[in-house]
Amino acid sequence: MADLSIDFCGIKSPNPFWLASAPPTDKAYNVVRAFEAGWGGVVWKTLGEDPPAVNVSSRYSALHGKNREVIGFNNIELITDRSLEINLREITAVKKAWPDRALVVSMMLPCEEAPWREILPLVEATGADGIELNFGCPHGMPERGMGAAVGQQPDLIEQVTRWCKTYTRLPVIVKLTPNITDVRAPARAALAGGADAVSLINTINSITHLDLDRMVAFPAVGNASTHGGYCGTAVKPIALNMVAEIARDPMTKGLPISGIGGIGNWRDAAEFIALGAGSVQVCTAAMLHGFRIVEEMKDGLSRWMDSKGYDNIAAFSRKAVPNTTDWKYLDMNYQVIAHIDQDKCIQCGRCHVACEDTSHQAIARLVDGNARKYEVIEPECVGCNLCEITCPVEGCITMVPQQTGKPYMNWTQDPRNPRAEVTLDEA
Template sequence: MADLSIEFCGIKAPNPFWLASAPPTDKAYNVVRAFEAGWGGVVWKTLGEDPAAVNVSSRYSAHYGKNREVLGFNNIELITDRSLEINLREITQVKKDWPDRAMIVSLMLPCEEHYWADILPKIEATGADGIELNFGCPHGMPERGMGAAVGQVPEYVELVTRWCKQHTRLPVIVKLTPNITDVRKPARAAKAGGADAVSLINTINSITHLDLDRMVAFPIVGNASTHGGYCGSAVKPIALNMVAEIARDPETHGLPISGIGGIGNWRDAAEFIALGASSVQVCTAAMLHGFGIVKEMKDGLSRWMDEKGYANIAAFSGKAVPNTTDWKYLDMNYAVIAQIDQDKCIKCGKCYVACEDTSHQAIARLVSETEERTYEVIKDECIGCNLCEITCPVEACITMVPQQTGKPYMNWTQDPRNPRAENVATETPERVLI
């Protein structure tokens, strides 16, 4: 059976599934229930200076799909609103009772060294395994010069990280904001400051929806609202990209990554790990479905690893990174064409409508004498865009079939159709896809 245990920048845990710093990790009661359910670790909800932050009501809103499925989750809650003394006492007791679980403490303080120098020895005294610097909170705290206000300025990221490395022996994990143009820059700054690892992504600035009668966004506080932090399954594609960017960046390559953002099942976790993460953090899925989801996550991941022959997490961590490159290095001569399995086709016509109205008119709608409809791909018109496959409601009914073009690998830097080909043809790709 596959070994799910990990060691993340020196921190050991029985599995890679950790709860992210958020409401589920705000107090001992929650964390103990999580450990009893089988979570491998937690990042305790962000601690700050006393007096504690004051939160508003209400705090959450959602972006819904069909049947009120929560696709994205928005919150305007701040860091812990409980005193530092209570939090430290509870962290100490929980770590004592659960010594085999990873206990990371999230921190957010003003950008003055003495604040960090004062709190870090207190965190060490709890027996915690590491700290996570919250440089990502997008609401409430940035107005006070903390959270994303730090994470958006690489110089500040490096500065505070260096302070922490000077004042603690614990591993320092820097949590990055996605509300930035290029996530690699703060990641590089964190590494320059001595960070042992990075975690990402924190939440994305968002407004989910409005009450059009009252003309105010949700969540509503009195007669007003504000932007909040967006998380949940909807942010997963953004998070995966940012994790991959850091994993394949030559300047941060090898820096341990804790992946966060829309992880709700074992497959999501496996994708983050394959793109360079060696632990994953979960929040929204636990809030929507409870701590018990970790059992299925562990079981599913273990079964998949056994099937693929991966003995441990390290065996496939980062395995997809070499296959992720810049667009200009993709093979311009590679081609696929859609193919419809007529035995699986339910004749709904969604592929035809999508292709006819918005793509390349590459699907023919045929009607027999008995008025039976059939949809067939017009091969000479198909460009292999995948739209028909995406719109088809039947799994594996439409597949994209590779074509033998007889042409060698050629990327955009080599393509004669590129008006700047002569200027860039000498560039060396990070990895050539064959």
């Protein structure tokens, strides 16, 4: 059996699956149930100053797919609405009862040194394993000069991180906002401030849908609403990209990363780890399906690692990073062509319609009496993958690599590029 245990910036846990700072980690009752279910760690819901935040009703909305599947989840809930004293007492008790699990405390305070100096020692005294600085919350708290309002300003990230490293011996994880043009800048600032790690992504500014009778967005609070934080399956591609950007940035490539965003199964987790994450945090999937989902996550990841010969998480961590590059370095001479497996084809015609209407007219529709058949017109196929994506039968359409006889050539070397940096011979 593969070893799922991790040591993330000095924080040990029996597996890489942590619950993210959110409603599922708001109190001891939830966290204990999570540990009983097998989660390797939790990030306690964000603590703030007293008096605690006051939340509104309602708080959640969702984007649904077919059969009411939740594709994206939106919330306007703030940080903990329980007192600092109650939270600290419960954190102390939980950590004492579960010493082998990772317990990280999320924190959000004003950009003033005094509150951090006062509260950090109290958090450290609980026995917690680390702190996570919430610089990502996109609603409510930015209006108070916290959350994403800090995460969008690298100078503030560096300053607050440095304060935390001054007033606590615990590992400091900086949680980054995705509501920014280039996530590398705040990651670099966190590192400059002494951060031990970063976590990302926090939620994305969003409005999921409207009630067109009342002309108000969801979740509705009376006759008004506001943008909230978007999470769930839909944000996974954005999160993977941002994790990869930090992992392959020369200035931050060695910085530990806790991956967050749309993780709902073991495969999602493996993808985050392969692109640079040392631990993964889950929220929406647990809210929709309960804490027991971690059983499948652990079992699935372990079985996959065994099948690949990976003895531990480190064996495949960041393994996909060297294969992630800028567009200009991709091979211009590499070519694939679509192939339709006629034995699997159900003659639905989706590939033909998509290619004929919106792509390269590379799939022919052949009719012989009442029979239909679809074939790829190879000279017209550019290998865009659209037909493969639209096909409802898995494995029916595949993209077949072609032997072009041409050497690797990227765009910086391509003679068709008016600003080519070097010739092919020089490369």
